[in-house]
Amino acid sequence: MPHVEPGMVVGLFGGSFNPPHGGHRLVADIALRRLALDQLWWMVTPGNPLKSHRALAPLSERLALCEDFAEDPRIRVTAFERTLGSTYTAQVLAAIRARNPKVRFIWIMGADNLKNFHRWQNWEKIARTFPIAVVDRPGATLSFLSSKMARTFDYARIDEDDAPLLGHMAAPAWTFLHGPRSMLSSTVLRRQKGIIG
Numbered sequence: 447m448p449h450v451e452p453g454m455v456v457g458l459f460g461g462s463f464n465p466p467h468g469g470h471r472l473v474a475d476i477a478l479r480r481l482a483l484d485q486l487w488w489m490v491t492p493g494n495p496l497k498s499h500r501a502l503a504p505l506s507e508r509l510a511l512c513e514d515f516a517e518d519p520r521i522r523v524t525a526f527e528r529t530l531g532s533t534y535t536a537q538v539l540a541a542i543r544a545r546n547p548k549v550r551f552i553w554i555m556g557a558d559n560l561k562n563f564h565r566w567q568n569w570e571k572i573a574r575t576f577p578i579a580v581v582d583r584p585g586a587t588l589s590f591l592s593s594k595m596a597r598t599f600d601y602a603r604i605d606e607d608d609a610p611l612l613g614h615m616a617a618p619a620w621t622f623l624h625g626p627r628s629m630l631s632s633t634v635l636r637r638q639k640g641i642i643g
């Protein structure tokens with residue numbers, strides 16, 4: 447796990463990154479700027495618990511490719527989930543919190559994940575424990591209205607103009623960041639390379 451000083455605000459950007467692309471870099475840039483982050487941990491998962499791992503490239507390969515996208519000195523590319531023994535975000539976040547009780551963390555995800563967030567293990571606990579920033583993505587723009595997470599935690603949604611304060615707020619607190627969007631996806635990149643799955 448990267449080193450971080452007490453009181454800092456750290457964005458946690460988990461993903462398969464199979465492979466990473468400019469859309470991920472855009473999310474990282476938006477999060478760094480609009481959430482006023484001190485660090486962003488680009489967390490490469492050994493495998494999303496809800497996705498098939500059939501076409502998943504080795505973790506070391508995905509990690510190396512992510513490094514190429516992480517030009518900002520505030521970004522730390524990591525794969526520490528590998529040694530935690532769980533890829534469930536709720537458990538990963540609990541381990542992060544236990545090791546860094548005085549650090550402020552924000553979970554960051556694209557809007558497509560907001561749509562399915564209620565399928566994640568202990569999703570309500572995640573939302574009640576960690577502030578969340580959702581970054582808009584083509585095809586998922588309306589998820590901030592329609593998703594189960596958005597409806598359940600409607601009362602905890604903050605205006606995106608207040609996003610720089612999110613890291614200092616008690617959960618549940620979340621925001622949806624509109625702005626430049628990227629059509630890129632790993633699925634399309636894999637298909638272009640003839641990788642099925």
Ligand SMILES: Nc1ncnc2c1ncn2[C@@H]1O[C@H](COP(=O)(O)OP(=O)(O)OP(=O)(O)O)[C@@H](O)[C@H]1O
Nearest residue numbers: 461462463469555556559582583628630631632633
């Ligand atoms: N173009 C994009 N715009 C906004 N968010 C994105 C974009 N691409 C990926 N994300 C977000 O980045 C995180 C990691 O995404 P992931 O590695 O699954 O990429 P992906 O392109 O969605 O992959 P796949 O097509 O294999 O599902 C997720 O939170 C996802 O929502």
Ligand SMILES: O=C(O)c1ccc[n+]([C@@H]2O[C@H](COP(=O)([O-])O)[C@@H](O)[C@H]2O)c1
Nearest residue numbers: 460461462491494496534535536566567
């Ligand atoms: O904990 C879960 O149940 C869970 C279900 C789906 C996805 N996640 C996490 O969400 C992050 C984004 O996943 P992905 O595949 O969309 O890049 C990544 O860190 C996954 O491990 C977590």
